[in-house]
Amino acid sequence: MSGYTMRDPTAETAAVRRNRIPPKAVLANATIGLLSISKERSEEFLDTVEAQLTKRGLKILRYAKPTHTKPAPESVIQDIVEHCDVIVEGLAD
Amino acid sequence: MEFLAVLKRDCETCQLVEPVLAELRDEFPLTLYSQDDPTFPKGLGGALDDTSLEKSWRLGVDTVPTLVRIENGQEISRTQGWDCAEWVRVTGIKTLGEGLPAFQPGCGSISVEPGMPERLALKFGALTLESRVIEVDEMDDPAEIAYDQGWTDGLPIIPPTDLRIARMLTGTTRDPGEILGAIPPNLIDCTIEKAAVNAVMAGCRPEYFPVVLATVEAALKPEFSMHGLLATLWFSGPVVIVNGPITKRIGMNWGGNVLGQGNRANATIGRALQLIIRNVGGGRPREIDRSVFGNPGKYTFCFPEDETDADWTPLNVARGHAPGTSTVTLFHGDGVQGLADQKSRDAESLARSLAMGLCAVCHPKLAQWSNAILVLSPDHYNIFKNHGWGRAKIEAALWEALKRPGRDLITDAQGIGVGIDPSRANEMVDKFHPGGLLVVRAGGPGGLFSAVIGGWTAHRKHEEVQIVSKEIGT
Numbered sequence: 410m411s412g413y414t415m416r417d418p419t420a421e422t423a424a425v426r427r428n429r430i431p432p433k434a435v436l437a438n439a440t441i442g443l444l445s446i447s448k449e450r451s452e453e454f455l456d457t458v459e460a461q462l463t464k465r466g467l468k469i470l471r472y473a474k475p476t477h478t479k480p481a482p483e484s485v486i487q488d489i490v491e492h493c494d495v496i497v498e499g500l501a502d
Numbered sequence: 503m504e505f506l507a508v509l510k511r512d513c514e515t516c517q518l519v520e521p522v523l524a525e526l527r528d529e530f531p532l533t534l535y536s537q538d539d540p541t542f543p544k545g546l547g548g549a550l551d552d553t554s555l556e557k558s559w560r561l562g563v564d565t566v567p568t569l570v571r572i573e574n575g576q577e578i579s580r581t582q583g584w585d586c587a588e589w590v591r592v593t594g595i596k597t598l599g600e601g602l603p604a605f606q607p608g609c610g611s612i613s614v615e616p617g618m619p620e621r622l623a624l625k626f627g628a629l630t631l632e633s634r635v636i637e638v639d640e641m642d643d644p645a646e647i648a649y650d651q652g653w654t655d656g657l658p659i660i661p662p663t664d665l666r667i668a669r670m671l672t673g674t675t676r677d678p679g680e681i682l683g684a685i686p687p688n689l690i691d692c693t694i695e696k697a698a699v700n701a702v703m704a705g706c707r708p709e710y711f712p713v714v715l716a717t718v719e720a721a722l723k724p725e726f727s728m729h730g731l732l733a734t735l736w737f738s739g740p741v742v743i744v745n746g747p748i749t750k751r752i753g754m755n756w757g758g759n760v761l762g763q764g765n766r767a768n769a770t771i772g773r774a775l776q777l778i779i780r781n782v783g784g785g786r787p788r789e790i791d792r793s794v795f796g797n798p799g800k801y802t803f804c805f806p807e808d809e810t811d812a813d814w815t816p817l818n819v820a821r822g823h824a825p826g827t828s829t830v831t832l833f834h835g836d837g838v839q840g841l842a843d844q845k846s847r848d849a850e851s852l853a854r855s856l857a858m859g860l861c862a863v864c865h866p867k868l869a870q871w872s873n874a875i876l877v878l879s880p881d882h883y884n885i886f887k888n889h890g891w892g893r894a895k896i897e898a899a900l901w902e903a904l905k906r907p908g909r910d911l912i913t914d915a916q917g918i919g920v921g922i923d924p925s926r927a928n929e930m931v932d933k934f935h936p937g938g939l940l941v942v943r944a945g946g947p948g949g950l951f952s953a954v955i956g957g958w959t960a961h962r963k964h965e966e967v968q969i970v971s972k973e974i975g976t
Contacts, residue, residue, distance in 0.1 A: 415644055416662050417634035418653050418699040418781040420690035476966045478730035480687075 433494060436467060442493030444481070445473040446500060455499040504531040505593070506570045508563045509549060511542035513609035515584050516567045520545055522589065522599045529595060537566065537612045558613040559622040565608040569593075583608030620668035629668055632679070633699055648703070653781055655773065655801055659703035670698040673711030675976045682715065683722040685783035686729035687790040692718065692782045697774075700781055704774035704802075709752050710767050712974050713830060714774045717742050717804075720832045720972035721775060727967045730960055731834050732785045737797045738958035741835035741875070742772050742804035743942055745818035746828030748974055749806035756808040758946025761838050761877065761953060772804030797837040808880070808943045815893040817942050821971050828974040833875055833940060834958035834967065839863075843882070844950040849889035852882060853896065856952060857903030861933055863956040867911045867921040869931045873938035873957035873969065876900070879945040882952050897941055904933035935964040 433439055441462055445451040451473075459469050470492055474481045489496055505526060509516040520543045526532055527546065534549035535557050541548045552558055561570065565582040571592050572578065581588040584606040586599045613622060623629040636651075638644050644661035648654050660666065671678055671694070678695040685692045694715070701714050721728045721740055731738060744754060755765035763769065779785040787796065809816045818829040841859035846852040856876060864872040878886075878896075886896050908926040915921055922931060933939075938961060945953070960967045 413638040413640070413644065414664065415636045415638060415647070416631055416664065416667055416699050417636055418662060418696065418703055418777065419651075420685075420688065420692075420696075420782050420784065421634050422688070422690060476963060478727045478960045478963055478966050479724075480729055 436465070436495070439494040440468045440470060440492060442470050442472055442489045442496040444485075444489065444496055444498045445471070446477040446498065447474050448477040448500065451477075451499045455497070458497060458499070504533070504572050506533045506535070506561075506572060508535045508537065508552065508558050508561065508566055508568045508570075508611070509542065510537040510566050510609065510612065511539040513566050515606050515608045517543070518602065518606055519567055519584050519589075519599075522584075522602065525598060526593060526595065530593075555613045555618070555622055556626055558611055559619070559626060563611045564614045566611050567608055568611070617665070617669065620672060621665060624664050624668050629671070629678070631664055631667060632693070632695060633667075652786075653703065653777075655776060655780065657801065659777075660705050662699045662702040666702045667695070667698050670702050670706065670708050670711055671695070673708030674715060676715070682718050685718075685722070685778060686785065687732060688784040690782055690784070692778060696782050697778055700777040701770075701774040704777050705766065705770040706774055707752070707766070707770075710771050710774075712976055713744060713748060713752070713767075713771050713828075716830045716972045716974040717771060717775050717832065718778055720830050720970045721779075723970045723972075725966070725968040726832055726834075726970045727960065728779070730967065731958060732779060732783075732791050734958060734960065735792050735794050736959050737793065737795050737836040737956075738834045739797065739800040739803060740772075740775060741799060741833040741955060742775065743817060743831040743833065743875075743940070744771070744804065744806040744829070744974075745809065745816050745823075745831070746974070747826065748828035749809070754806040756806045756810075756944045760805050760808075760944040760946070768804050768806070769802050772799075772802030775804075776800065776802060799835065799837060803835065805944060808945070811883070811887070811943070813887060813892055814883075814943055817940060818971060820893055823971065823973065829971050830974060831940070831969065831971045833873070833955070833969050834961065835875060836956040836958075838877075839954040839956065840951055841954055842951040846950075847885065849886050849891045849895075850899065852885050853899035854903045856882075857900050857933075859952075859954055860900070860904060860939070861906065863933070863954060864959060865920055867915070867918060869906070869911055869922050869933050870935050870938075870964070871962045872959050873934060873940070873961040875940045875942055875955040875957075877945060877953040877955065878941060878943050879949055879952050880943075880947045881950045883943055893941060897939070900939065900941070901932070904939075905930045906933070907931070935961065937969070938964065940969065 443455045445455050535552040536542050536549035537552050540551040568582045570577055570580040579592050581592045586604045590598050645658045648659045676694050680694045681691045752767045754767045807817050819825050823829050843855040846855050860874055863874045908929040908931045911922045912924045912927050913921040
């Protein structure tokens with residue numbers, strides 16, 4: 410050892426690696442959440458997705474971030490976690 | 503009553519007072535400390551060894567000799583250097599120092615030599631750093647370790663040693679443990695100490711540190727949307743404009759090559775912000791930073807306004823700060839686009855000309871879609887000034903010249919798909935939202951051209967994404 414030391418400039422947090430929940434094999438009886446990021450034409454895209462999924466008899470819940478310029482508020486994420494089995498997040502442009 | 507004196511052999515005044523100390527010791531208990539040679543003063547049998555400087559540092563000595571009078575373990579009074587009347591006052595011995603000159607200044611204490619107070623504060627526990635220690639083997643290069651750890655933006659960093667961090671912390675009056683705020687994207691609390699570690703790595707001097715702190719705090723204002731700016735596909739990154747007396751004090755460059763390389767303060771303040779976002783917030787390119795191109799300003803983009811013309815209203819004053827206040831203004835900006843006009847000689851022509859260039863920001867057929875900075879060169883400014891135009895008149899003329907018929911801009915107009923909503927065909931459309939064009943004076947003489955710094959496309963949501971300013975503290 411030279412006795413030379415530096416200090417860590419990072420947050421010193423270790424990311425916990427969480428495995429993704431495996432995709433549902435069967436969508437029957439699943440509740441599908443559609444999250445709009447509120448960019449131009451997000452809604453238009455998700456309306457089309459909703460129409461397709463509703464035809465298949467699936468239950469749809471719609472969500473939206475207030476703005477695409479910021480992360481989704483915790484309340485929106487909590488609501489999705491509590492009520493949806495699957496989430497589709499819609500981009501646009 | 504007892505006395506204590508701190509001396510160094512390498513000080514003529516300390517040598518001068520040797521007989522005075524002998525006289526004092528005949529009357530009262532006297533403890534001597536020597537900073538450089540414990541055998542000094544020889545005639546008094548030497549002194550206690552303070553070559554570690556611990557006693558000097560704990561006493562806050564800045565000049566030798568320092569004489570301290572103690573009663574019941576408490577300091578009652580002290581004097582420094584040789585001032586006969588003062589020594590008589592402190593000791594109460596009226597005959598002290600007869601035959602010596604009335605006055606001779608002392609010498610600087612070794613404990614206050616440059617860099618020494620920080621060294622001693624670390625050594626004697628007045629400053630304890632909380633960040634994790636990274637040991638560097640003698641076979642390793644600290645700069646390479648920084649690369650290996652992913653701490654750098656691609657350029658080498660200054661290794662953040664304890665001493666450098668301690669020196670950086672002398673640049674602020676704030677407590678190292680104070681939390682500046684949560685840095686996106688990971689929303690990790692950033693202490694003043696962590697900011698200092700990254701400011702060291704960026705190459706900042708301690709006197710730049712208050713500007714770095716204000717910059718970070720401004721970036722964390724919710725209306726600035728730092729998370730979104732980091733994550734965007736667009737080119738933008740934070741652009742820092744510094745105003746006020748601090749720009750001169752820390753030697754920033756607002757003149758020639760203002761937007762380029764070569765000035766330490768300009769270069770390192772912007773870099774410190776980026777390193778804090780990278781290292782504390784975890785915001786890295788090609789991860790949460792989704793930018794398609796980025797731009798060279800994402801290494802660093804910081805410059806001061808030229809406030810040398812008394813007729814010019816500085817940007818921060820125009821934004822509501824008191825004249826003479828030092829501030830940072832943060833903009834979401836792209837690269838630099840040059841704008842040449844070497845023909846306009848009257849103010850109206852020049853305003854229309856600059857507006858024409860500004861119309862290209864983001865896309866010529868888009869409006870109220872992104873903001874912009876117009877960096878007005880001294881030569882262009884002189885044309886306005888010679889016509890009696892100041893900031894208000896220039897901005898008003900630009901605003902007027904930036905209105906365009908909606909029919910030319912709507913989707914598919916001019917055979918080009920991109921454009922504004924067709925419902926606006928009969929309006930005169932503003933290029934920017936109110937407050938979305940910043941006019942800043944900077945640059946060197948000799949060129950009849952100015953610079954445009956285009957802004958983030960999220961400025962179309964002007965209530966959610968705003969340009970922010972913050973006063974620089976201490």
